[in-house]
Amino acid sequence: MNTELALEAIEFEQTVSLSLGATGGFEHARRAELDPGHRIWIGDHLGGLDLWDMDVSQETQLEAAALACRAAGRIALPYPVAERVAAIELKGTDAIGLVAHDRALLAHADLPLRWTALSLDGRTAPVEAASPSGRTTLGSFVCRIEVAPWESEADAGALLVVLQCWTLLGMLQAAQEMTASYVRDRRQFGQSLAEFQSVQFALTDVAVATQGLEELCKYTTWAIVNRPAEALTDAFVLRSAALEAAETTFRVGHQLYGAIGFCDESDISWLSRHSQALRRLPSGRSQTEAALVQLIGRTGFYSPVTTGGPT
Amino acid sequence: MNFRESPEAESLRDQLRAMMADLLPEDFLGGFTNDPADMDTTEAFCRELGSRGLISLTWPSEYGGQGRGTWEQMALREEMWANYEPRGAQYMNVNWVAPALMRFGSQDQKDRHLPAIAAGEEVWCQGFSEPEAGSDLASLRTAAKPTVGGWEISGQKVWTSYATVAQWIFLLARTDPVAEKHHGITVFILPLDRPGIEVRPIRSMVGPHHLNEVFLDGVWAGPEDVMGEVNDGWRVVRETLAFERVGIARYARCERLLLEAPTALGEGRWSALPLTLTARWAMALVHTRQARILAYRVIDKQSSGRVDPGEVAAYRIAVTKLEQEVAEVLMDAVGELASGDPDEEPWKFVRAVEDHWRYAQAATVASGSVEMQRILLARSMDLVRR
Numbered sequence: 096m097n098t099e100l101a102l103e104a105i106e107f108e109q110t111v112s113l114s115l116g117a118t119g120g121f122e123h124a125r126r127a128e129l130d131p132g133h134r135i136w137i138g139d140h141l142g143g144l145d146l147w148d149m150d151v152s153q154e155t156q157l158e159a160a161a162l163a164c165r166a167a168g169r170i171a172l173p174y175p176v177a178e179r180v181a182a183i184e185l186k187g188t189d190a191i192g193l194v195a196h197d198r199a200l201l202a203h204a205d206l207p208l209r210w211t212a213l214s215l216d217g218r219t220a221p222v223e224a225a226s227p228s229g230r231t232t233l234g235s236f237v238c239r240i241e242v243a244p245w246e247s248e249a250d251a252g253a254l255l256v257v258l259q260c261w262t263l264l265g266m267l268q269a270a271q272e273m274t275a276s277y278v279r280d281r282r283q284f285g286q287s288l289a290e291f292q293s294v295q296f297a298l299t300d301v302a303v304a305t306q307g308l309e310e311l312c313k314y315t316t317w318a319i320v321n322r323p324a325e326a327l328t329d330a331f332v333l334r335s336a337a338l339e340a341a342e343t344t345f346r347v348g349h350q351l352y353g354a355i356g357f358c359d360e361s362d363i364s365w366l367s368r369h370s371q372a373l374r375r376l377p378s379g380r381s382q383t384e385a386a387l388v389q390l391i392g393r394t395g396f397y398s399p400v401t402t403g404g405p406t
Numbered sequence: 407m408n409f410r411e412s413p414e415a416e417s418l419r420d421q422l423r424a425m426m427a428d429l430l431p432e433d434f435l436g437g438f439t440n441d442p443a444d445m446d447t448t449e450a451f452c453r454e455l456g457s458r459g460l461i462s463l464t465w466p467s468e469y470g471g472q473g474r475g476t477w478e479q480m481a482l483r484e485e486m487w488a489n490y491e492p493r494g495a496q497y498m499n500v501n502w503v504a505p506a507l508m509r510f511g512s513q514d515q516k517d518r519h520l521p522a523i524a525a526g527e528e529v530w531c532q533g534f535s536e537p538e539a540g541s542d543l544a545s546l547r548t549a550a551k552p553t554v555g556g557w558e559i560s561g562q563k564v565w566t567s568y569a570t571v572a573q574w575i576f577l578l579a580r581t582d583p584v585a586e587k588h589h590g591i592t593v594f595i596l597p598l599d600r601p602g603i604e605v606r607p608i609r610s611m612v613g614p615h616h617l618n619e620v621f622l623d624g625v626w627a628g629p630e631d632v633m634g635e636v637n638d639g640w641r642v643v644r645e646t647l648a649f650e651r652v653g654i655a656r657y658a659r660c661e662r663l664l665l666e667a668p669t670a671l672g673e674g675r676w677s678a679l680p681l682t683l684t685a686r687w688a689m690a691l692v693h694t695r696q697a698r699i700l701a702y703r704v705i706d707k708q709s710s711g712r713v714d715p716g717e718v719a720a721y722r723i724a725v726t727k728l729e730q731e732v733a734e735v736l737m738d739a740v741g742e743l744a745s746g747d748p749d750e751e752p753w754k755f756v757r758a759v760e761d762h763w764r765y766a767q768a769a770t771v772a773s774g775s776v777e778m779q780r781i782l783l784a785r786s787m788d789l790v791r792r
Contacts, residue, residue, distance in 0.1 A: 096477055097408045098699070098706040158407065275787060287790070295784035299723070302783055306720045307696035314699045317407045335692050384685040387692075396691050398661060399409050399698060400419075400484065 100162065100313060101155045108162035111144060112169065120170045121362045124369060127173040128235055131227075134206055137174040146176070151183050151254070154320060161261045161316050168265025171362075171369035173236055175203040177258035181251050185211065191255055192222075195377040197242055200228055202372040204238040213252055215377075215386065218245040233371040253319045253326035257312070260330075260337040263373050264305070264312050266366045267344040271301050273363055274348040288351065297347045304340035311336050314399065325397050328390040335387050338380040341370055409702070414474070415481040422460070422485045429454060430492055433754055435761050437494035438615045445571060445615075448494030452526030455493065461500060462524035469508060469520050476709040480652070480701075488658035490758075495530070495568035495615075497654065499523045503530045503576065506646040510634040515595065519574070531569040531598075533577035533620060534643075536562060541778050543578075544587045544640060548622060550579040550594065556628040557581065559594065559602075562621050567772075569605045569618040572598055577622075582637050591639035594631045601625070611764050648713065652704055653773060656725045657697040660732040663755075663762060664691050667739055670755035683738055690728070690735045697725040716786025719779040726769040726776055733759075733766035 118140065119126065127133045141147070141163075151157045160180045167176040178190040185191065189208035192201040193215065204210050204225035212220050220242040228239045275298060278288035288294050315333040319326040345367045349356050356363050378386065429451050437448035455461050464479045465471020479500075486493055493500075504523050507516055522528040539546040548561025559579050569575070575596050582590025598605065602625035608617040634642040664687060668676045700721040707714060736759040737744055743756045744763075750756075770776035784790075 096411065096702060096706060098703050100407060154407075275789060279789060289789040292781075292784075295787075295789055296780050298787060298789065299720075299780045299783045302716075302787060303720050303723050306717070307693075307700055307724055310699040310703055311696050313407055314409055314695075317409050321410070332692050332695060335689060336696060339689070339692075381685070384688055385681060387688045388681065388684045391688055391691070396665060398695070399702070400411050400481070 098310070098313065101158050103155055104158035104162050107159035108166050111141070111146070111163045111166040114140070114144060115166060115170055115172060121365055124171045124173050124365050125359075131205070131236070134174050134203065134236070137172065138179075138206070138208075141174070141176065147179060147183065149180070149183060151180060154317075157320065158316060161258055161312070164258045164261040165265035165268075168262035169269040171266060171365045173203075173369065175206070175208075177255060177262050178203070179208070181255035181258050182211065185249060185251060188221075191219075191249075191251055192240075193252060193255055193377050194240070194242075199240055200234070200237050200376055201225065201240050202234075202238070202376065203236050204240050205236075210240070211249075212240065212242045213249060213255065214245065215252065217248045217250055217252060219247050219249045220245045233368055235369070237372055237376070250323075250326070253330040256327075256330035256334050257315050257319055259373055260308070260315070260333050261312055263337045263341060263370060264308055266370045266373075267301075267305050267308065267340055270344050270348045270363055270366050271298070271305050274298065274301070274351050278351050294351060297351065301344045301347050304343045308333075308336055308340040318399075322397065325394045328387070328394045328396065331383065331387045331390050332396075334383050335380070338374055338383055341374050342380070345370065411481070412475075412477060415478050418463075418478050418481050419485055421458075422482065425451075425454065425458075426485075426489050426492060430489070433757075434490055434492065435758055436490040437492070438613050439761075440614060445494060448492055448496070449526075451492040452494070452496050454526070456524055456526030459524075461493075461496070461526055462504075462520075464500075465504065465508070465520075465524070469504075469516070470524055476705050480655070480705050483652070484655040484658040487655040488662045490659070491654070493526075495571060496523075496526060496528075498530060498532070498568075499528065501653065502646050502650045506576070506633070506642065509645065510593070510642050511595075512630070512633075514630060515633065519595075528574060529568060529572040530574045530576055531566050531572040531618075531620075533563045533566060533575045535565045537564055541775050543643070544591070546578055546580060546591065548577075548579045549583065550581045550592060550627065552581075553626075556626060556631075557594075559622050559625040559627055562619065564619050565608075566605075566618045566620045567616050569598065569620050570607055570615055574598065575603075575620065576633075578639055578643065581639075585637065588640045590637050591643075592636050593633040593639040593642045594627045595633050596625065596627060596631055612768055613761070613764060616765075616768070647774075650773065652701050652708075652718075652721070655701065656729045656769065657694050657701065659762070660728055661691070661694045661698070663736055663758060664694065664732060666755060666758075667736060670752045671739065672752070679739060683735070686735045687739065690732050693724070693728045693731060697721065697728045700724050714786070716783050719783040719786065722774070722779045723776055723783065726779075729762075729766045729769040733763040737763050 146163055149156045149160050151160050164177045175190050182188045182191045188211040191211045191213050194212045210222035212222050222240045223243050224241040225238040228237045278294055281288045311333050315329050318329045348363050355361055437445045462471040463474050467473050507519055536546050550557035550559045575598055577594045581592040602623045604621045606619045610617050704718055704721055740756050740759050744760050
């Protein structure tokens with residue numbers, strides 16, 4: 096067994112991170128809210144890094160693409176990176192989105208891309224129209240879509256869910272790091288917040304959640320390629336873990352930052368707001384868990400290694 | 407990345423499963439029950455494991471082992487724990503007693519104990535905790551006072567698992583009463599039948615053999631009973647406990663029980679459970695997988711000689727919380743059956759769940775409390791500038 100990501104993939108993540116950081120980092124999110132057209136520049140920029148030309152059927156390149164999603168998540172990049180990478184192998188489609196019904200909500204569907212909607216049972220339909228749904232505080236780039244008749248099938252759902260979890264992982268890891276940094280610096284009662292054990296223990300909850308999620312992201316990326324029969328179940332196992340970890344991480348982050356964490360000047364506020372579409376669409380935590388129960392009933396729950404005797 | 411198990415580890419699992427199918431009674435739930443026959447089963451099983459060279463599987467060849475890798479040790483650990491640990495108390499021998507002997511034992515100690523451990527013939531207990539020294543182990547008071555040719559040891563140990571069935575104790579005692587508390591501690595390895603040692607069982611919900619008191623009243627120890635250097639016992643303990651890193655593979659039994667639940671309870675009972683409960687069940691499976699993968703990260707690093715104490719702590723927090731979560735979910739799923747007639751179907755599954763719940767209560771206390779693991783994890787996060 097080898098639980099470590101390929102070095103080549105890690106290097107690609109660093110390249111994407113450095114490039115996005117050098118061109119603005121969190122400023123991309125701030126700028127895109129003022130000028131939604133800025134997202135087109137982001138897509139072209141990532142294309143310049145060959146992200147849309149990756150051969151995701153090849154495991155190392157899939158790992159690299161997954162890590163690029165994490166790099167995007169770390170700065171709440173306002174762009175459908177996972178949705179485009181998951182569509183690389185689909186003909187006539189630039190981006191896919193998982194939807195629960197015909198007039199669903201889909202983030203970034205207003206971008207000039209050929210979008211395909213994907214239902215949980217694997218049917219696809221071209222997205223015919225998309226209009227920004229009202230630019231709410233928690234759904235800056237969410238659009239109401241209309242789809243053409245459901246026509247064919249695709250099995251890209253598991254890959255999309257896994258890549259979105261990598262994006263969310265990037266958000267959570269960045270939120271954890273900035274919260275840890277904040278409590279080291281912030282002093283009250285003559286000492287840094289980090290010296291209070293209650294603060295330390297809250298952050299260990301976050302660390303256990305994010306470390307568990309990172310390892311599960313790695314395993315599931317491997318599993319959906321190597322054990323495709325259970326891929327969607329494995330992907331929903333991962334999404335369930337990701338949604339739970341997001342609740343833990345952002346709750347602790349907002350609490351420890353105090354009021355400054357709600358303010359637009361704090362990057363954690365941008366991470367928290369821009370994680371919402373990933374966490375709520377097409378379904379939030381309870382519905383994801385209910386779907387997981389059904390999927391396990393259908394495919395079983397297979398371990399990396401099955402232990403234990405027969406019942 | 408590659409999460410596929412090696413053919414060697416797979417074949418070891420097959421061999422172990424065949425052995426267990428042959429040697430374990432159908433209703434076996436571990437050696438620590440009220441039925442003495444279960445303890446006899448573990449003893450016979452260990453002798454058979456020993457005769458096949460499977461206890462010393464990963465030991466270096468100089469100690470009679472096969473030098474096989476950490477992943478095979480993991481396969482052994484998972485198979486044993488998923489099947490109610492048929493090695494009984496001897497799991498500790500592989501996890502830390504033998505590695506400690508190899509690292510710190512004298513030649514005589516190695517010659518005496520390693521072949522006996524490999525043959526499945528020795529049971530050890532850990533003489534660490536005391537009434538005034540729990541998580542703060544270094545404040546232990548059991549005193550070894552110098553006397554002609556050795557020491558006289560007096561004091562009390564508590565929570566000493568398996569002391570009623572063990573032949574040997576790995577004992578910590580203070581040999582320098584004035585040194586700073588982490589110094590002046592020495593490890594003694596003593597036979598439990600040495601005059602002056604008395605073991606008293608403590609009755610508890612966890613079950614027999616898990617908790618005992620050990621009283622020491624002027625117990626004589628010679629230089630040949632010391633492991634490592636005199637007054638250097640804290641280093642021995644610290645490094646010894648590091649051998650335990652992954653410890654027992656709790657997630658393997660959790661997963662087995664969770665996956666057995668729908669079949670064991672039957673279609674009628676299972677489908678009548680509310681979605682809130684089946685969703686908790688599914689999340690427990692999610693957490694089982696997370697704990698397993700966190701263990702694999704630790705083992706993967708260990709196999710190339712690297713250890714990250716924060717990662718070990720994160721795994722231990724995840725797996726001990728998992729144990730308790732699974733206990734609650736399954737007790738909820740079996741419902742009134744857990745308190746009902748012990749012969750009512752599915753009695754074996756219900757007994758297993760009830761046994762799991764009782765043992766799970768200790769998961770976040772035993773082998774280093776979850777609070778200590780949180781402290782270790784926080785330390786690894788560099789939250790406090792030192």
